[in-house]
Every structure is written in C-alpha cells, then in structure tokens.
Amino acid sequence: MTKIAPSILSADFSKLKNEIQDVEQGGADYIHVDVMDGHFVPNITIGPLIVESIKPYTGLPLDVHLMIENPDKYIPVFAEAGASIITVHQETCPHLHRTIQLIKSHDVKTGVVINPATPAEMIRDILQEVDLVLLMTVNPGFGGQAFIPEVLQKVKQIAAWRENRQLNFEIEVDGGINQKTAELCAEAGADVLVAGSAVFKQENRRKAIEEIACAAGKAE
Numbered sequence: 001m002t003k004i005a006p007s008i009l010s011a012d013f014s015k016l017k018n019e020i021q022d023v024e025q026g027g028a029d030y031i032h033v034d035v036m037d038g039h040f041v042p043n044i045t046i047g048p049l050i051v052e053s054i055k056p057y058t059g060l061p062l063d064v065h066l067m068i069e070n071p072d073k074y075i076p077v078f079a080e081a082g083a084s085i086i087t088v089h090q091e092t093c094p095h096l097h098r099t100i101q102l103i104k105s106h107d108v109k110t111g112v113v114i115n116p117a118t119p120a121e122m123i124r125d126i127l128q129e130v131d132l133v134l135l136m137t138v139n140p141g142f143g144g145q146a147f148i149p150e151v152l153q154k155v156k157q158i159a160a161w162r163e164n165r166q167l168n169f170e171i172e173v174d175g176g177i178n179q180k181t182a183e184l185c186a187e188a189g190a191d192v193l194v195a196g197s198a199v200f201k202q203e204n205r206r207k208a209i210e211e212i213a214c215a216a217g218k219a220e
C-alpha cells in the first residue's frame with residue numbers, strides 16, 4: 001500500500017496543529033517537514049522549534065527533509081526536537097557515509113535525497129545504509145511546481161538496485177504529486193508520495209489523500 005506524506009509547507013501555518021491533525025485523521029502516513037535554509041535552496045522555512053512544537057500533537061512519524069548546507073551541524077537538534085526520519089541531500093554531504101552514521105547515532109531513521117539533475121549513481125553505494133531514498137521530482141525550494149517526468153527513470157533504477165541487492169529502504173518522491181503523477185510514481189516503484197498542494201490546498205483533506213492513494217493503488 002503506497003504511503004502518503006502531506007508536506008506542511010503548503011499548510012496554513014496560523015493553525016498548524018489543526019492542519020496536522022486534519023491530515024492525520026484523513027489517513028496520512030507521515031508528516032513531511034521541509035527545512036530550508038535560504039542557501040542550499042532559495043527559501044527559508046522551518047527550524048527545530050517548529051518540529052518540537054508539533055511533535056506532541058501527532059502520532060505520525062515526522063519525516064524531516066533537510067534542504068540545508070552543513071546538515072551535520074543541525075542533525076542533533078532535529079533529532080532532539082522529535083524527528084522520526086532525517087533525510088539529507090547527497091549534494092550537501094561531502095562525507096555522506098559519515099553523515100548517515102551521525103543520524104543513526106541519534107536513533108533516528110536515515111534518508112538520502114537527490115535533486116532531479118543528480119544521477120542515481122551518486123547514491124548507489126550508500127543504499128545499504130539507509131531506510132529511505134527520496135527522489136525530488138521538482139527542484140527543491142517551493143511547493144506548487146510542475147512534476148519533472150524524467151525522474152521516473154531514476155525511481156525505476158533505484159527500485160531495480162533495491163531488488164537486485166535485496167535491500168529494503170522505502171522510495172519516496174516529492175514535488176508535483178497529484179492523482180496523475182501518483183500513479184506514474186507508484187508504477188515506477190515509489191512507496192511514499194509527498195504531497196503539499198494536492199492535500200493542503202484542498203478543502204477536504206481526507207478525500208484528497210484517498211484520491212491520491214487510490215490513483216497510486218491502480219499501479220500496485
């Protein structure tokens with residue numbers, strides 16, 4: 001069953017607690033938290049204080065995506081704040097293996113992510129160490145962008161490596177996910193779909209989540 005991870009970047013921040021509880025009751029599997037620093041990506045968003053303040057109000061795993069330079073410096077505070085999964089960009093980690101070990105040392109699940117233009121080969125040799133591989137289907141920085149279909153080939157490639165090497169990380173995709181692209185991603189091998197606008201910009205979040213999950217289910 002494909003999991004749905006609503007991205008709170010598209011939520012109404014003036015009532016974030018209610019927004020999170022709404023998607024939890026609507027059937028979400030993870031709460032996706034986009035952390036941006038204004039350097040690695042051209043936007044500034046959420047810090048550990050927000051993670052800490054939402055943690056008591058949801059039973060769902062907090063899936064924290066660090067779009068920041070020098071992630072090693074901030075992994076301990078995000079772990080302490082309540083992150084369940086911490087995902088770092090290969091592009092920001094010159095010593096990726098060491099960074100993944102740092103996340104593990106905080107008893108948090110580990111994720112690695114690549115941008116649309118980064119080849120899958122860049123993370124091939126770290127796959128045995130991670131719980132989640134995130135493939136960006138837009139250039140990170142903003143919600144509401146158009147899906148980049150060329151990434152589907154990478155989803156297939158990573159899924160094939162996972163099968164050949166008998167690994168069991170989850171494959172997550174993020175950016176421009178809607179009913180149409182959800183089906184394509186699930187077909188290619190994605191297990192977790194991050195959706196911002198397609199969930200939070202809809203009045204009925206349960207219906208939005210069900211429709212995306214149902215579209216993905218057609219491919220299963």
Ligand SMILES: O=C(CO)[C@@H](O)[C@H](O)COP(=O)(O)O
Nearest residue numbers: 140141143144175176196197
């Ligand atoms: O990380 C990001 C953007 O950098 C995403 O998580 C977006 O928040 C997804 O938004 P939609 O494309 O689904 O509106």
